[in-house]
Amino acid sequence: MPKPNPQSLWTYDVLWSKARSYMERALAAPRDHELFPFWSSLALEFLARSALANVSPVLLAEVSEPDGRNLLHALGLEPKVKNFVPKSIQTSEVLVRCEQIVPDFTKDIELFCRGFTNKRNEELHSGGMPFSALANHTWLPRFYEAATVLLAFQGKSLIELVGEDEAKAAEIMLKAVADETAKSVQKLINAHAEVWRNKDAKEQAQLITAAEKAARPSLGHVVICPACGSSALLTGEEIRQQPAVLEDEELVVRSFILPTELECEACGLTIKGHSQVYAAGLGSQFTNTTRYDPVDYYAEENDDYAGEEYNNE
Numbered sequence: 001m002p003k004p005n006p007q008s009l010w011t012y013d014v015l016w017s018k019a020r021s022y023m024e025r026a027l028a029a030p031r032d033h034e035l036f037p038f039w040s041s042l043a044l045e046f047l048a049r050s051a052l053a054n055v056s057p058v059l060l061a062e063v064s065e066p067d068g069r070n071l072l073h074a075l076g077l078e079p080k081v082k083n084f085v086p087k088s089i090q091t092s093e094v095l096v097r098c099e100q101i102v103p104d105f106t107k108d109i110e111l112f113c114r115g116f117t118n119k120r121n122e123e124l125h126s127g128g129m130p131f132s133a134l135a136n137h138t139w140l141p142r143f144y145e146a147a148t149v150l151l152a153f154q155g156k157s158l159i160e161l162v163g164e165d166e167a168k169a170a171e172i173m174l175k176a177v178a179d180e181t182a183k184s185v186q187k188l189i190n191a192h193a194e195v196w197r198n199k200d201a202k203e204q205a206q207l208i209t210a211a212e213k214a215a216r217p218s219l220g221h222v223v224i225c226p227a228c229g230s231s232a233l234l235t236g237e238e239i240r241q242q243p244a245v246l247e248d249e250e251l252v253v254r255s256f257i258l259p260t261e262l263e264c265e266a267c268g269l270t271i272k273g274h275s276q277v278y279a280a281g282l283g284s285q286f287t288n289t290t291r292y293d294p295v296d297y298y299a300e301e302n303d304d305y306a307g308e309e310y311n312n313e
Contacts (some may be wrong), residue, residue, distance in 0.1 A: 019046035034131035192227035211266035230266035
C-alpha cells in the first residue's frame with residue numbers, strides 16, 4: 001500500500017497560504033505598476049484552487065494517467081511512480097469547476113477570472129506585455145468581487161486576504177461600480193419605457209399578448225417588465241438542485257436559480273448579467289420546479305427525459 005504523504009501540494013492550507021503570499025506581493029507593488037495585476041492574477045488562481053481544495057483536493061487532480069497517480073497524491077498518498085511530479089488541472093478547468101461548485105461564482109465572474117488569468121499566461125508565455133498599461137479601475141473591482149465570492153465559500157472574508165484598510169477601499173470601489181451599473185441599467189429601462197409610451201394602444205395590446213405567450217413558466221421565471229409592465233422572462237444559472245420528492249403521485253425536482261438575464265418580448269428590453277439584473281431590482285433567486293412521471297424518471301431507457309417544467313416560484 002502506498003505510504004501516507006502528509007506533504008501533499010494540494011492541501012487547503014498550502015494553497016490558501018500561497019494565495020495570501022501572492023496577494024502580499026501584489027499589494028507591495030505601486031498601483032500603477034504591472035506587478036500589481038500580475039501578482040493579483042496569481043493570487044486569484046490560488047484562491048480558486050483553495051476553494052476546490054476546501055471541498056476536496058481530489059477536485060484538483062489531473063486524471064489522464066490510468067494508474068491514478070495524481071488522485072493518490074490528492075488523497076495524501078505517495079504513488080510508487082519513480083520521480084513522480086504531481087500534475088493538477090489547468091486554471092481554466094479550476095474556474096469551470098468553481099462555477100459549478102461555488103454558489104455565487106456566476107458565469108460572469110468565471111469569464112472575468114478566465115480573461116484575467118489569460119493575461120497572466122500572455123505575460124509569461126509570449127512577447128506580449130498585457131499588464132504594462134492596464135489601468136486598475138478596469139479590473140480591480142471585478143477582482144475584489146470574485147475574491148469575495150471565493151473567500152465566502154471558504155468561510156473567510158476579504159480582510160483575511162488583503163487586510164482591513166484594503167478591504168474598506170474594496171468595499172467603496174464595489175459600491176461605486178454597483179451605483180454606476182444601476183445608473184446604466186436605469187437609463188436602458190427609461191429608454192425602452194419612452195419608446196413603449198409612444199406606441200399606440202392597439203400595438204401595445206398586440207405586443208402584450210405576444211409577451212404573455214413568450215414568457216412561459218416552463219422557460220423561466222415570469223416577472224413584470226420594469227420598462228413597460230408586460231410579462232417578461234427571467235432566466236439564470238442553477239445554483240443547486242434538491243433531490244426528487246414524491247408529491248401527488250409525481251416526482252418533483254426543485255432547482256434554485258440565480259437570475260442572469262431578463263427578456264421582454266413586448267418592449268424589447270434585454271438585460272444580461274446578474275449585476276445588471278440585480279440593479280433592475282430583479283436579482284432575487286427563484287425556484288424552478290420540474291415534475292416527472294415516476295416510471296419515466298426511473299426507467300433506464302429514459303435517462304435523457306427532460307420532464308415538464310412549470311410552476312416557477
